[in-house]
Structure formats: C-alpha cells, structure tokens
Amino acid sequence: MKLLIRGGRVIDPANEIDAIMDVLVADGKIEAIAPNIQAEGAINIDAAGKWVCPGFIDMHVHLREPGFEYKEDIASGTRAAAAGGFTTVCCMPNTDPVIDNAAVASFVRERAQKSGVVNVLPIGSITKKQAGRELSEMAELVEAGCVAVSDDGLPVADSAIMRNALQYADMFGLPVLSHCEDLNLARDGQMHEGYYSIIYGLKGIPAAAEEIMVARDIILAQTTGAQVHICHVSTAGSIDMIRDAQERGVQVSCEVTPHHLILTDEIVGSYDADTKVNPPLRPLEDVVALREGLLDGTIDCIATDHAPHHLESKDCEYNLAAFGISGLETAVALIMDKLVHPQILDAETMVSLFTIGPADILGINKGSLDVGTDADITIVDPELVREVNPREFYSKGKNTPFKGMVLKGWPWMTIVSGRVVYKEGKIITE
Known part of the structure; x- marks a missing residue:
C-alpha cells in the first residue's frame, strides 16, 4: 500500500x-x-x-501493564499515545511484576504487538524489583528489547549501587534514566515547599530533594564516564547543574514534562488532586528556568511522564491522592498553544524535542524521515x-x-x- x-x-x-x-x-x-x-x-x-513531522516519541510513559490494568493497559495506553500524536512510547518498569527480567520485558513487547497501535519499547529496571539493593540482569534485558534502564518512581538511594549501575549499563550502551529524589527530604510531601505550601497548609517537598540527587548522579556520570539521563527535571537549580555538567563534557541529558513547563504551584490552591504530581509543580522562577533550558539546548527532550490513575485514587483528599497526570493526549497541544503559538518556541525546536531528542538519548533508529526507514x-x-x-x-x-x-x-x-x-x-x- x-x-x-x-x-x-x-x-x-x-x-x-x-x-x-x-x-x-x-x-x-x-x-x-x-x-x-x-x-x-x-x-x-x-x-x-x-x-508533517517524524513520528513523535515519548520516552517516559507508564502503561501500567502488567499488574495495574485497572489504571491503564497497553491497548488503552497506546491508543492514547496515537491520539496524542506519538508513534513510539517507552514504558517504565514499575509494573507488577517489575520489568526486571526477560520474561516480563518479552510479555510487554508481545502484548504490544497484539493489542497496541504504536511502537512500545520497554525500559528495564535498574535494580531487581526496584528495591535498590541488587542490579537487574541488564544483558538479559537488552536481549529482550529494553532500550534503557530506570527505577522510575523510586530513586536508587545507594550511591555505590548507582555507580555500579552506570558502569554495567555502559557496557551495553544503555542509558540510565534517573528518578532524582531524596526520599528523606521528600517523604510525606504533597506539593512544592515554599510560599504556597504554607498558605495552603500542605507539607512541602523542597527543591533540594531533587537537586541533591541530580548533583550526585552528575558526579557519578563524570566518575564513570557513563551516560545518565535525568527524568522529569523541575527546578532551576537542577537546570543550572546539568548545563554546567554538559559544558564540562559530562554525559548527562534530561527531559521536562509539559506540566512543569506550563503550571506553577499556585494552582494547587484549588485542592484538585489532578494537580498533584511528583516532582511537584514548582514556582514561576523554576518554570522560567525550564523554558530557558529548552531554548539553550540544556533540555534534550519533552516527555509526558504519563501517569494514569483510576478515579478513586484522585477523587479524595489531597494528602491521600496519588501522584500523577494523564499526559499523552494533551502534551503536543499544550506545547503548541502555550509555547509555539506565543513564539516562545519555534516549530523546528519543538519538533526536535519530540523526535531526534529522545531518539538520540535512547540510540534508536527513529525520529527522522530518512528514506528507507x-x-x-x-x-x-x-x-x-x-x-x-x-x-x-x-x-x-x-x-x-x-x-x-x-x-x-x-x-x-x-x-x-x-x-x-x-x-x-x-x-x-x-
């Protein structure tokens, strides 16, 4: 045809x-x-x-299957991706069971071939069961089609484990996607720690909870010479550190979500649990810094961190609600309306952030309209x-x-x- x-x-x-x-x-x-x-x-x-653009890629999606099909499954998630303009999505491993072995990774790929409508590339976990104590068998994950490793949803708290992960993944050319969060600082937090958390009476999550781990992972990437990718970057301090590291030749890349580019923590005052996300929405100065990071090339791609939840986990008190935003179907329209049409972002840069940006990080033959592809x-x-x-x-x-x-x-x-x-x-x- x-x-x-x-x-x-x-x-x-x-x-x-x-x-x-x-x-x-x-x-x-x-x-x-x-x-x-x-x-x-x-x-x-x-x-x-x-x-007419190369197929858009979302390198940070939670399809929930296996284990949490009541929130999302591969059939519904890939249809959401197609409706959002994405032809390829990478699914995070925090499923049940965790994608920490070839059997689960193969299940995801086979299910995607049967019921999916876009390309699905699995991401394996850094550690077994995402417990942070023992590395997954990355060679096995690569053979099963995983294109990266991550414990997203949880940080790898042990620096020695993270160092070993970077060295081991580097042997296979696998990027390590890091969820940068110091749980000791962030635990029980509901929103960004600052003026509005005081006004709204909600326990805050300080910017330092992200930035401490960003700094650590940059140091480990420099020490090992391996590639680290910072997921859902959200603060000005993180951007400054990543920019400095890139200028020094450290192999560090990062992504940003549409909601962190558009919303501020002030909106949490509605107490609408749909504004509850991790990392939390930040103040305006962080939003400005993220946009500057897009323009100067510090930020490599836009990713949704698509985190669908069932109604009951959001239709409740704010402090009991789950973190996450269902983002696949609105991402492109949000960037077009809020950044491209106001001429903050030009068309070519916008397209590159959804195409060659993620493709280069993952090392996949996608993101272009090359003849024969x-x-x-x-x-x-x-x-x-x-x-x-x-x-x-x-x-x-x-x-x-x-x-x-x-x-x-x-x-x-x-x-x-x-x-x-x-x-x-x-x-x-x-």
Missing part, C-alpha cells in the same frame, strides 16, 4: 528540512520526500496547512482548536489539571509503519 502525503509543511530537524513538500510512503517505509511527487495508485492525504509520521494541525475533555480520552486515566482548557494546535493524523492509526479524533484499527 502506498500513501502520498501532499502539500504539507515537512519539518524534519534531523535532515534540516522545513519546506512545503510531499512524502511518499510505500510498504511501510519512507520512499521519497520531494515537491510534487507523482505516484499512481497511492492513497492521497491532503496535508495542506498541516505540519519506518514510515512513522505525526501530522499536526497548528490551527485546530479543541477543548480538553477527559471523558473523550482513550486513556483509562482521566486525571488531568488541563480539563476544560481550550488549546490551539493538535495532532491531526498519526501514522505507524505506513498505517494510519489515528485521524481527526478517531483511532483507526482496521
């Missing part, structure tokens, strides 16, 4: 393309990119006024205006602080290996 995507603004930062062109897809691969392609028998897709394509309509309505989410998780917000610039079509899986608000499974 051939698809001819006609007349769109092709934005492919990996190949420095930003022009009105056609894209021809044949047998699931990119066959040609050029103006005015003629292809007899191809299905024509009119992309005039749209952005898998035809994973995200088409964005920059003028499409829609309201965020959680009832219409494909994800089981309806927990979003953005509900009711009207946003401009949404994914219009998602194509995975040459097959249209999402178009104009509808998942296409046939």
Whole structure:
C-alpha cells in the first residue's frame, strides 16, 4: 500500500528540512520526500496547512501493564499515545511484576504487538524489583528489547549501587534514566515547599530533594564516564547543574514534562488532586528556568511522564491522592498553544524535542524521515482548536489539571509503519 502525503509543511530537524513538500510512503517505509511527487495508485492525504513531522516519541510513559490494568493497559495506553500524536512510547518498569527480567520485558513487547497501535519499547529496571539493593540482569534485558534502564518512581538511594549501575549499563550502551529524589527530604510531601505550601497548609517537598540527587548522579556520570539521563527535571537549580555538567563534557541529558513547563504551584490552591504530581509543580522562577533550558539546548527532550490513575485514587483528599497526570493526549497541544503559538518556541525546536531528542538519548533508529526507514509520521494541525475533555480520552486515566482548557494546535493524523492509526479524533484499527 502506498500513501502520498501532499502539500504539507515537512519539518524534519534531523535532515534540516522545513519546506512545503510531499512524502511518499510505500510498504511501510519512507520512499521519497520531494515537491510534487507523482505516484499512481497511492492513497492521497491532503496535508495542506498541516505540519508533517517524524513520528513523535515519548520516552517516559507508564502503561501500567502488567499488574495495574485497572489504571491503564497497553491497548488503552497506546491508543492514547496515537491520539496524542506519538508513534513510539517507552514504558517504565514499575509494573507488577517489575520489568526486571526477560520474561516480563518479552510479555510487554508481545502484548504490544497484539493489542497496541504504536511502537512500545520497554525500559528495564535498574535494580531487581526496584528495591535498590541488587542490579537487574541488564544483558538479559537488552536481549529482550529494553532500550534503557530506570527505577522510575523510586530513586536508587545507594550511591555505590548507582555507580555500579552506570558502569554495567555502559557496557551495553544503555542509558540510565534517573528518578532524582531524596526520599528523606521528600517523604510525606504533597506539593512544592515554599510560599504556597504554607498558605495552603500542605507539607512541602523542597527543591533540594531533587537537586541533591541530580548533583550526585552528575558526579557519578563524570566518575564513570557513563551516560545518565535525568527524568522529569523541575527546578532551576537542577537546570543550572546539568548545563554546567554538559559544558564540562559530562554525559548527562534530561527531559521536562509539559506540566512543569506550563503550571506553577499556585494552582494547587484549588485542592484538585489532578494537580498533584511528583516532582511537584514548582514556582514561576523554576518554570522560567525550564523554558530557558529548552531554548539553550540544556533540555534534550519533552516527555509526558504519563501517569494514569483510576478515579478513586484522585477523587479524595489531597494528602491521600496519588501522584500523577494523564499526559499523552494533551502534551503536543499544550506545547503548541502555550509555547509555539506565543513564539516562545519555534516549530523546528519543538519538533526536535519530540523526535531526534529522545531518539538520540535512547540510540534508536527513529525520529527522522530518512528514506528507507519506518514510515512513522505525526501530522499536526497548528490551527485546530479543541477543548480538553477527559471523558473523550482513550486513556483509562482521566486525571488531568488541563480539563476544560481550550488549546490551539493538535495532532491531526498519526501514522505507524505506513498505517494510519489515528485521524481527526478517531483511532483507526482496521
């Protein structure tokens, strides 16, 4: 089957393309990119006024399966991803059982092939059962298809274990994705520690809880020469340390979530548990620093940290509620509306943060429209205006602080290996 995507603004930062062109897809691969392609028998897709981009990648997603299918499963999570414009997602290992061995990693891949609609790449755990005491068998995880290791949701508190993890992972070229949190400082916290936590009467989580661990992991990366990736960075202090380390040649990268780029801790005053996230929403000065980190290249990619929850764990008192935001279906629209349209972020940079940024960190052959590669394509309509309505989410998780917000610039079509899986608000499974 051939698809001819006609007349769109092709934005492919990996190949420095930003022009009105056609894209021809044949047998699931990119066959040609050029103006005015003629292809007899191809299905024509009119992309005039749209952005035609390499398939977007989300390297930080919680699909919950196995073990927590009441929150999300691979079928629902990958449909949410497709609706959000993502063609590839990486699923974190804090499942039950934990993805700490080949059997569980293989289960995830096989389930994704059967019931998923986008590419799913598993991330293995750094330590067995995420207990922080004994390293997982990383060679086994690599053979089973894991593209990185992380104990996300929990920090690796023991510095000796983390050092060994970096050295061991480096043997396989695996990035180590670090959840930077000092639990002794953060324990029982509900929101950022500062002015608003005092006003709202909620126990705070200090910025230092993140920054202490960021500093440690930078030192360990420098000591070992291995690659460390800082998950969901949220403070100005973390950005400053990462920027300095990168300038010194330390192999450290980082990601930021849309909610940390847009919301501040002031919004917690609504006591809407959908604003409860870990790391917590921070003050305006941190949001400004994160945006500066995007612009100067300190931050390598945008990732959702998609954390779907069932209603009961959010519809309760704030201090009892679970942490997390269901982010797959709103991420692109939020960045378009809040950063691209106000001209804070240009189109090419925005696309690179969802494509070559995560692809380079993970070392995967994705994130570009190279001829001969898998035809994973995200088409964005920059003028499409829609309201965020959680009832219409494909994800089981309806927990979003953005509900009711009207946003401009949404994914219009998602194509995975040459097959249209999402178009104009509808998942296409046939």
